[in-house]
Amino acid sequence: MSEKFDEIPMAGNIIEPGNAIEYKTGGWRAERPIHIAEKCLWVKNGTCGLCWIYCPDNAIRLIEKDGKYIHEFDYDYCKGCKICYTECPTDAIVMESE
Amino acid sequence: MTAVKKIPKDDVVIEGLTGDAAIAHALKQCDVDVLAAYPITPQTIIVEDFQKFAADGEVKTKVIPVESEHSAMSACVGASAAGARVATATASAGLALMWEILYCAASMRMPIVLTIANRALSAPINIHNDHSDSYGARDSGFIQIYTQSCQEAYDTTIMAFKIAEDHDVLLPIMVCIDGFILSHNVERVEMLPDDAVADFLGIREPVQPLDPNNPITMGPLALTDYYFEFKEQQDRAIKNVPDIFKRVEAEFEKMTGRSYGMFETHKTEDADIIILTHSTAGGTAKVVADTLREQGEKVGVVRLRMFRPFPSEEIAEVVKNAKAVAVFEKCLSFGGAGNPLAMELRTALYHLAERPMVTDFVIGLGGRDVPPTTFVEGYEKTKEYLKKGEAPSYETLGVRK
Numbered sequence: 001m002s003e004k005f006d007e008i009p010m011a012g013n014i015i016e017p018g019n020a021i022e023y024k025t026g027g028w029r030a031e032r033p034i035h036i037a038e039k040c041l042w043v044k045n046g047t048c049g050l051c052w053i054y055c056p057d058n059a060i061r062l063i064e065k066d067g068k069y070i071h072e073f074d075y076d077y078c079k080g081c082k083i084c085y086t087e088c089p090t091d092a093i094v095m096e097s098e
Numbered sequence: 099m100t101a102v103k104k105i106p107k108d109d110v111v112i113e114g115l116t117g118d119a120a121i122a123h124a125l126k127q128c129d130v131d132v133l134a135a136y137p138i139t140p141q142t143i144i145v146e147d148f149q150k151f152a153a154d155g156e157v158k159t160k161v162i163p164v165e166s167e168h169s170a171m172s173a174c175v176g177a178s179a180a181g182a183r184v185a186t187a188t189a190s191a192g193l194a195l196m197w198e199i200l201y202c203a204a205s206m207r208m209p210i211v212l213t214i215a216n217r218a219l220s221a222p223i224n225i226h227n228d229h230s231d232s233y234g235a236r237d238s239g240f241i242q243i244y245t246q247s248c249q250e251a252y253d254t255t256i257m258a259f260k261i262a263e264d265h266d267v268l269l270p271i272m273v274c275i276d277g278f279i280l281s282h283n284v285e286r287v288e289m290l291p292d293d294a295v296a297d298f299l300g301i302r303e304p305v306q307p308l309d310p311n312n313p314i315t316m317g318p319l320a321l322t323d324y325y326f327e328f329k330e331q332q333d334r335a336i337k338n339v340p341d342i343f344k345r346v347e348a349e350f351e352k353m354t355g356r357s358y359g360m361f362e363t364h365k366t367e368d369a370d371i372i373i374l375t376h377s378t379a380g381g382t383a384k385v386v387a388d389t390l391r392e393q394g395e396k397v398g399v400v401r402l403r404m405f406r407p408f409p410s411e412e413i414a415e416v417v418k419n420a421k422a423v424a425v426f427e428k429c430l431s432f433g434g435a436g437n438p439l440a441m442e443l444r445t446a447l448y449h450l451a452e453r454p455m456v457t458d459f460v461i462g463l464g465g466r467d468v469p470p471t472t473f474v475e476g477y478e479k480t481k482e483y484l485k486k487g488e489a490p491s492y493e494t495l496g497v498r499k
């Protein structure tokens with residue numbers, strides 16, 4: 001953020017596409033979603049995935065590895081919007097204050 | 099681009115054209131890629147004539163008849179972002195409706211040519227000339243040039259593209275004519291051959307156009323961390339305008355023998371009182387000055403052309419030895435410390451150890467006629483104020499009070 005006026009693109013143009021990934025919006029979060037694996041349908045049998053579908057920030061990863069189902073939050077980008085918490089049918093997500 | 103050369107007399111087409119038609123013909127020759135506009139009096143003929151050129155296949159321009167001026171300027175920004183040469187036209191309420199996007203056009207650095215037939219703002223509804231519309235947009239970041247004749251409107255429209263599209267500028271530009279007084283008044287206009295205009299302007303070379311193969315984002319968000327730096331860029335860009343303007347005019351002069359300057363001076367060298375005004379009132383002022391000179395009065399005229407950027411130093415240099423400058427302007431800045439033109443001048447003179455007195459006369463609002471006698475009245479008042487050693491900050495002339 002130390003660039004001077006002549007060290008940045010004209011008119012605020014973003015001249016390289018896809019660079020939103022550099023902007024880690026996780027810092028906006030007031031509450032953090034916590035996953036309770038024992039209650040989660042994805043972990044149990046690889047179904048559901050509603051949290052992953054609804055997350056507006058692509059901050060949930062559903063991983064399938066060696067026949068196991070793993071659920072992960074990407075806290076670099078999770079803004080703590082609570083949508084996953086609201087949508088989860090089994091209360092497998094709880095919110096904790098940051 | 100080929101070197102500019104003098105156009106032989108026989109290649110020049112002479113026609114009787116209104117100010118609007120002169121601008122439409124200039125736009126036609128400038129090979130505009132996109133023209134998006136909404137009709138409004140007294141600008142309507144510009145777009146009407148241009149639509150006719152398009153319908154008759156005389157131009158390849160994509161004409162977009164939008165549903166409002168807000169959309170007109172938005173479409174212009176989009177087209178300009180894609181690298182097109184873009185023009186539009188408006189007046190009064192239409193300009194007011196463009197407001198939000200005027201700022202976008204300037205800060206996104208889109209070299210759009212916006213021709214304006216200056217008209218009063220409502221209410222009450224009035225279709226006639228004053229400068230409240232474009233004066234109001236003076237801080238939008240547009241370059242503003244005011245013209246006095248149909249020939250000058252034609253010439254300035256052509257030069258406007260070259261100034262705006264210069265890579266050291268990249269700013270939108272307003273070319274202003276007085277509504278009805280010039281927009282609907284037929285004058286002799288010398289028109290250049292098409293290929294001379296094409297050679298003079300060349301093809302626009304966009305710096306950072308929208309391109310699916312090299313995707314970029316324009317006009318995104320910049321908050322406390324970067325916004326100010328982008329304004330610094332914009333401020334520096336508009337400061338480049340006088341140099342580029344002079345270079346473009348010099349080239350145009352080589353081709354046509356005509357150039358106008360950022361302002362015109364008329365008998366100012368030894369003048370005690372200098373009249374400052376612009377647009378068609380400038381013509382009246384010069385006639386008045388000539389007549390008063392015959393009666394032994396030492397009076398001259400500065401007819402301003404470029405209001406943005408305001409040529410402060412250059413004007414100060416011309417008027418600094420006069421006893422007074424009498425400003426005649428067609429706009430009221432309600433409740434302001436002064437009216438727009440006088441305010442600029444007073445600021446331009448402030449640094450001088452000895453300043454001429456500045457008198458300010460608001461004239462011609464809503465198209466009220468400005469006969470020579472109005473100038474004489476202001477001139478006589480200025481002489482009186484000089485004798486008294488003080489003047490009111492401004493007064494209205496030509497109104498029943």
Ligand code: SF4
Nearest residue numbers: 055078079081082084
């Ligand atoms: S809280 Fe919102 S952003 Fe964070 S993982 Fe849940 S849905 Fe995504």
Ligand code: SF4
Nearest residue numbers: 040041048049051088
């Ligand atoms: S919505 Fe709840 S149950 Fe479904 S995958 Fe997400 S955490 Fe698991």
